[in-house]
Amino acid sequence: MLQYILRRVVVAVPMLLGAMSIVFFTMRILPGDPCVAIMGDQATTEALADCTKNLGLHRPLAVQYVDYLWRSVQFDFGNSLRQGYPVSEYIARMFPHTLVLVLSSAVVAALIGIPIGIISALKRRSPLIDYPLRIIALLGLSMPVFWLGILLLIVFSLHLNIFPLIGGGDLDGVIHMLKNGEAFTSPRDFLAAVGDVLHHLALPALALGFTLAATVSRLSRSAMLEVISQDYIRTARAKGQVERAVIYKHAFRNMMVPLLTIIGLFVAVALTGTVLTETVFTRPGLGKMLVDSIGARDYPLAQGAITVFTMIIIVVNLAVDMLYAVVDPRITYR
């Protein structure tokens, strides 16, 4: 077990390093001089040379590369070209917004996807139930999240006026209240702030959650199909257990194990989804920050955002592999 975990970590480190190298070198071939981007076309040669020196771009590429790796490990991504302040600060401010979006869409995806998957597997011989459910799943899989988002906005924000059109609510305020204890001294204000955040979160979470639910339902379906053909299910039935108990007590718990493995995949898909979802709903977050920074040619910010995205995915996958080994002792490293 320990050996398995160690080997997974050993594999993850070069992967992280490689992914970060890809980010670094791609950012270096981007068109346009970052200094021109900061100072404008009219800047004098001296000013540009000064800027190049300040950003450390005059150093050999290898030195810049090692420097980037070393700083990234310490979460130091330099300063944003447009905003001036440190990229890490910006990322720290945006991260909670993306985190709540990913978590809430995961809840939506699980609430929609798992029941659909289970029912679809159990009723696979009755086409009137299985087929419509599989079609819903297929639609969810084929529907681009940005389109679903726009449709939701048209109906619920513009026509029915139930949900806000843009923004993410005062999440910073909620976090602040939690930190300084105001959440407990004036719970009414706190609940109002949380309500506001949820109000802003509802449509984005629904849009992203629905598109993710498709993946969850298909995996739940195949996990359930696999589990109900096992011997222990036959044993449970042979013991005379009622079908409901067989499904909920025996099958459901066991199908959750294979579902665990997809958390890693899920996080990757959800993070990509946040790029599109946050853009559609004009919500603050890492994804929107990435798109905006590319548009503004703010390379340190873009580089920081992509590095953080990659780090999250690799670390989550590592964590899931370990969790999986803990939950299912039959797994050994090949």
Added chain:
Amino acid sequence: MAISRRADSLDLGVPLDREGAHRSLGGHLRRWLPIGIGILMAVAMIVLAAAAPLIAPLSPSAQYSDAVLKGPGAVERHLLGTDEFGRDILSRIIWGARVSLQVGLASVFWGFLVGVPLGILAGTRGGALETAIMRSADMLMAFPTLLLALIIVTALGGTLGNEIMAIGIALTPNFVRLARSLALTIREQDYIMAARALGGGQLRVMARHVFPNALYALVVVATLYIATAIRTEASLSFLGLGIPPPTPSWGNILSEGRQYIKCCPWITTFSGLAIMLAVLAFNLVGDALRDLLDPRLRGE
């Protein structure tokens, strides 16, 4: 990697249609209907794209000053309405099919062409070469498809060729992994040993025996990746990183229409519908093919 992805788990060596002989009409219908609908939709899409100049009622770039932001049918010649420049949405969507399908098909072709030989090489040869290829693939896999394509397109600029290359590169590691896992199974088969015993060289065994036996499963997955590629292209265009306007692509029509969702929701609605139908078509075909190939997923 300890955990194999689902796409890797296609089972070969299983008779394709065990019960086919005594299947009822309903069973046949259930099995072939989705694939039929999917193929029909995909073919219709390809015809639409190929024959866009003949089928599109108007030019995609022609502006009609008398019909700016008109709804579907408000002006007779504009069946799906017009955009902010008075351009015909239907014609733009038909022309936009070209971009989506070109990127969808060409990038998957790229991924296949680069990824499959590498994967088969890794699976058949093994050793340090396998480690090198698989670690590189893992590194690229750390990036979700859209993110990797987004980085590459940002670096190279949004042209049709760059988009194809970016999405192609992003898909390549998937083909490498799948081809390797298939090759690992195939290389243990008796016929491979026989081919080797007959004096078949490594390259010959790979090309004449491993590849043809992996092809079926690879094509199924390639079909599903066409859907992914089309969705990725639309996403890139939506984010403003794809093919720049005025060339119509479904993603950029939708992106331009975003500002007008209050007055003129038809722009985003129809372009999004086109994306969904295209993705759905290839998902349907790929899914149905996979169900046919892998009886375990059918749960029968």
